Amino acid sequence: MSRLALPYRSPAPSCVRADAWQLVLDGVTTDLPESLDFWDYRMDIELSRTVHVDLPAARAGAGLDAGAVLTVAAVWTASGSNLRGPVQRVPLTGDEVRTVNLHAVLPGAQLGGVLSLETVLVLSRSTGTGAPFAPRRAGSLLWDDAVSLRLQGDAPLFPMTVIDFAQTSFRDGAAWHLQLGSDLNAAAMGSMLLLVNERAEEVSTAFAHAARPGPVDRVVLSMVYSDCARIMMEHALLKEEFVDEAGFSEDSLGATLVSLFHRLFPGRTIQDLRQLRHNSPSLFASELQAATRILQEA
Incomplete structure (x- = not known):
């Protein structure tokens, strides 16, 4: 009390x-x-x-x-x-x-x-x-x-919805699409949305079983999480204002991206990661896989 x-x-x-x-x-x-x-x-x-x-x-x-x-x-x-x-x-x-x-x-x-x-x-x-x-x-x-x-846990840090990609401008064969806003100072909750193609049954089923995922669900969720982390980091690194000394307001898109960066790359600098992506995109992709522990048990 x-x-x-x-x-x-x-x-x-x-x-x-x-x-x-x-x-x-x-x-x-x-x-x-x-x-x-x-x-x-x-x-x-x-x-x-x-x-x-x-x-x-x-x-x-x-x-x-x-x-x-x-x-x-x-x-x-x-x-x-x-x-x-x-x-x-x-x-x-x-x-x-x-x-x-x-x-x-x-x-x-x-x-x-x-x-x-x-x-x-x-x-x-x-x-x-x-x-x-x-x-x-x-x-x-x-x-x-x-x-x-x-509630965040290891789940994606954004709202999501399941739709039929055939009714949108997205390719029918895509399994998911992450939408991110361009303004890093905007509220995070209104700047991020994960769209899952309902025709990708393995993916929509994995999210439906997210509370108690089976072996296949865990593989799918791991792949989605890793890919979304990559998209978010690439989105952030393309923004000039995304720098080590930036002071984004709490609950903003920028603050969410900074938090994700520090969780994935503790002890590294944003400038270091930006340089890595510029000089060696393939190595950058490999480091993202390792940081997100893709296909590994948590």
């Missing part, structure tokens, strides 16, 4: 017992991990959690009367999309220990980066006859906790 000093009374943390968040994948429930490898924007996140609230103790600790209505709520925030939304909101009445089962399926298209989950117990309604310094305003925080799930 947050230990910030509140301008009103609050109950002891022991009034709320919250079980660990659970992640549901293909019908199998497990404890929420620190990160989810191979997550992509087509994959929704199904979550559940059980929270037990001792209502008499919570009201007494906050100085509230027996008629006060409390609410358990949970909200999510995604750093990659800068979006947030509700998981569930459950009002609590009565004079007993209440058990609340929170459950939600979060749309993958709205997520990305680090998914933060905050669970709170708040005051919904008070009769105004509580003890001195008892909370009065609806929404007053009584208890909270937060956990996070990193």
Whole structure:
């Protein structure tokens, strides 16, 4: 629980017992991990959690009367999309220990980066006859906790969609196409899009199985990741403003490319890599393969 000093009374943390968040994948429930490898924007996140609230103790600790209505709520925030939304909101009445089962399926298209989950117990309604310094305003925080799930993992750092290339200007035989914006200062989420040809069944299937990839899926995902990393690095190196001393704003396309560069080539300089690509494109391609560990186990 947050230990910030509140301008009103609050109950002891022991009034709320919250079980660990659970992640549901293909019908199998497990404890929420620190990160989810191979997550992509087509994959929704199904979550559940059980929270037990001792209502008499919570009201007494906050100085509230027996008629006060409390609410358990949970909200999510995604750093990659800068979006947030509700998981569930459950009002609590009565004079007993209440058990609340929170459950939600979060749309993958709205997520990305680090998914933060905050669970709170708040005051919904008070009769105004509580003890001195008892909370009065609806929404007053009584208890909270937060956990996070990193969704980037080894997956591509961009949204994706599956389309029929025959209905576009792309060649029918291409399996995927990575679109990148030209402005490195623009928001990354609006500057990158991976298009997968639905006719390339091995590729679209691999992304559909990205949460639990099989042997063939892993090979395909590795090849897509390596190729996208190459495209992103070549795109960056063609930009004059992509230099070692550049200071791109957080969550911009430039910052994403700089982060990828340092992850793939720790200890190297951008100028060194640019020179390598200019002098020996074939060696540059080989170094990208090694840096992305193409066809190797993570």
